[in-house]
Amino acid sequence: MNIYVLLKRTFDTEEKITLSNGQINEEGAEFIINPYDEYAVEEAIQIKEEHGANVTVVTVGGEEAEKQLRTALAMGADQAVLINTEEDIDEADQYTTAKIIAEYLKEKEIDLILAGNVAIDGGSGQVGPRVAELLNIPYVTTIIDLQIDGDRVNLVRDVEGDEEKIEATLPLLVTAQQGLNEPRYPSLPGIMKAKKKPLEELELDDLDLDEEDVEAKTKRIEIFLPSERQAGKILEGELDEQVKELVSLLRNEAKVI
């Protein structure tokens, strides 16, 4: 079985966001595998362990993303592909990224593609489904369980807290929701092995793509930070008095009740 995992390098969730010159300040920030993509990597490795599979992790980005790819290799993926767009593309959106990934995948033999359901930075959740559509394969988003039986796949999908049991067949793309699994930490031998695993680096040229083919359809014109919340009023006095005061404040001052 051939499994591909789409992975994005993102800011660590611990990071505070600051701006410099109107851009997100990346200096000194820690980067991680997008947590939802980490579930996707883990699931791919579990499928490999159960059924046997070749797992390729793919990312679009810059040189620095090698670190996150190596982490996925250390977890147990077999090889990695970095599609390096640093030189060619200034402004990318989900249209751009999906087109590049689909172009890379279109000649491959694919049984299953896994991705995170959303990236915690851009938060659009578009790339996985767009790629599936461009490859003309079905997809199921926000899955919390996946069982493969030959060509058949039984899935459980989280739908705003309810669960849908879904039947599909391979080839298929799925996007991972929290609760799908518990991602492993790379072991020391895993980390050693990962250094020797193949990591292919490609550019747009290698995919026969021009900049214009993948030109973004949307453009960011501004980034801003939300106004900082001020600490409010800590109530005092007997507890039942505080509760009465709170209800009155919510009703008369904040007017939300």
Next chain:
Amino acid sequence: MTRKVLVMGEWKEGSLRNVSFEAISAGKTIAEGGEVVGLLLGETVKPLAESLIHFGADRVVIVEDEQLAKYTTDAFSQALMAVIEKENPDAIVMGHTALGKDLSPKIAAKLDTGLISDVTSIEIEGGNVVFTRPIYSGKAFEKKIFTDEKIFVTIRPNNIPSLPKDETRTGDITSLSPEIKDLRTVVKEVVRKTSDGVDLSEAKVIVAGGRGVKSEEGFQVLQQLADVLGGAVGASRGACDAGYCDYSLQIGQTGKVVTPDLYIACGISGAIQHLAGMSNSKVIVAINKDPEANIFKVADYGIVGDLFEVVPLLTEEFKKLKVEA
């Protein structure tokens, strides 16, 4: 520039979700005086169509088919594409809900267009329609425009106010019957796990619990408060990791990002990841034993105390208020 805008309404359990009306309102802004066409897909949706007109749609297109009784990506995308081909809109709007998130990227890929997801406000600025949306789970915001003429957005529930209901408004309701076939995924069963009706992303009031809730049973105390307020229960990652509740309730940088009118944080310390998911709520109340807890730094009102004492008292007070009203 006037635009023809197609707005997809969404139903749940036989009634329209509020986000449908918010999407109509968003559509009106984008249309700049052009026509706003409502759209409903489902098995029986005609009885719901008029309501879209009351909230601002000029007319409504419906597609009724038994294969649309439950959402599947393939069935809904085939129906939607048929309507898009017929209407050829300049802009499309839908809710950033489970359905909208699943469906919109496929349609965008089919149409070869951009898509701006999870929009929280829309302005017309210097001839451009400018869309604001959160990034980094609300730690920052970006403003985006389309470089192409086609506009396609999903809007976050609870952020763009709907227009006032006007029952005197009238408009055509027309029906389309495209062929829906070759569905590649099948929904075998839907297991309801959420309590009645109020979804976290659409809730006006959220009562959320953290590690301080201490157990699955502890969450029942929060549920009682949520019930009185017509709200939903949420949780911090700590509470989910500890097994007190389902991950589907998790609010934060992983999990859901919510913006209710009132957020009541009970026994939540306020880690940065959690704050990212809720600090854009309109009013925040914190209840925590620890006066140094981070959550008090973002709370409008705080009570330092044991949530198991405070929350039941609060529930009682709101009950009294309800009786008075």
